Amino acid sequence: MLQISGITYRYPNATGQQLSVPAFSLARGEHAVILGPSGCGKSTLLHLLAAILTPQQGELRVAGTDLRTLSPRAADAWRGSTVGFLPQKLALVPSLSVRENVLMAAYANGRHADRTRADAVLEALGLGEKANAKPHQLSQGQQQRVAIARALFNHPALLLADEPTANLDDGACAVAIGLLTTQAEQNGASLVIATHDARVLAALPGANLLRLGRTATEAE
Ligand code: ADP
Numbered sequence: 171m172l173q174i175s176g177i178t179y180r181y182p183n184a185t186g187q188q189l190s191v192p193a194f195s196l197a198r199g200e201h202a203v204i205l206g207p208s209g210c211g212k213s214t215l216l217h218l219l220a221a222i223l224t225p226q227q228g229e230l231r232v233a234g235t236d237l238r239t240l241s242p243r244a245a246d247a248w249r250g251s252t253v254g255f256l257p258q259k260l261a262l263v264p265s266l267s268v269r270e271n272v273l274m275a276a277y278a279n280g281r282h283a284d285r286t287r288a289d290a291v292l293e294a295l296g297l298g299e300k301a302n303a304k305p306h307q308l309s310q311g312q313q314q315r316v317a318i319a320r321a322l323f324n325h326p327a328l329l330l331a332d333e334p335t336a337n338l339d340d341g342a343c344a345v346a347i348g349l350l351t352t353q354a355e356q357n358g359a360s361l362v363i364a365t366h367d368a369r370v371l372a373a374l375p376g377a378n379l380l381r382l383g384r385t386a387t388e389a390e
């Protein structure tokens with residue numbers, strides 16, 4: 171599903187910071203945790219895995235595709251059909267209903283608005299009654315579930331979650347991780363969670379661990 175062979179990435183115009191990621195692989199259906207302190211490059215690595223950024227060195231294959239070979243246009247199409255993204259800031263659109271927020275994933279991917287699919291994903295996440303509500307009418311946990319539904323809408327092979335347990339107490343943390351793993355399994359997706367939260371690793375003892383240290387982004 172995912173193979174990294176010692177990639178490096180440096181932001182254009184950045185002041186000497188380079189992210190170095192060691193060799194890592196993940197089989198289909200498995201879970202991975204990218205663990206490390208704030209600023210070590212977790213979000214950057216998620217953007218590399220989603221073909222939003224391209225590594226300067228090393229090989230990166232996701233779901234059978236060598237991401238370095240994709241043109242920007244091909245990367246957009248590949249991402250839309252392969253990757254679901256759960257951002258830390260959920261980025262729900264306040265003026266749209268819950269269902270419309272989920273359908274954003276279809277619009278972004280140039281697909282038609284399949285309401286039946288949106289309602290099925292919402293139902294599976296226990297939000298069947300909330301499809302017509304606005305995000306602000308939902309609890310934080312429910313809002314996160316809407317964002318998970320949006321991430322799963324396009325049947326992604328890879329589900330990427332950025333700090334999904336930030337600001338959650340222990341109970342809510344366990345619920346969020348359980349939900350992500352269950353939903354990934356039911357949708358046949360591999361799950362990658364980027365986090366600084368050691369509770370995530372404790373909740374997922376079987377996950378492949380990719381530890382990024384403070385030295386992952388090194389000034390030269
Ligand atoms: P994390 O997600 O682990 O907190 P990030 O991937 O967000 O880490 O950031 C890694 C490093 O790269 C940090 O030093 C950050 O300031 C820097 N960085 C992140 N995004 C950019 C960018 N667009 N341009 C330049 N530097 C960036």
Ligand code: ADP
Nearest residue numbers: 181184208209210212213214217258259332333
């Ligand atoms: P996170 O909470 O995921 O670590 P950040 O607050 O580090 O996010 O970054 C938020 C946004 O700002 C991201 O899109 C990131 O790429 C960008 N960013 C972070 N650090 C820098 C930087 N030094 N220069 C430019 N953009 C940055």
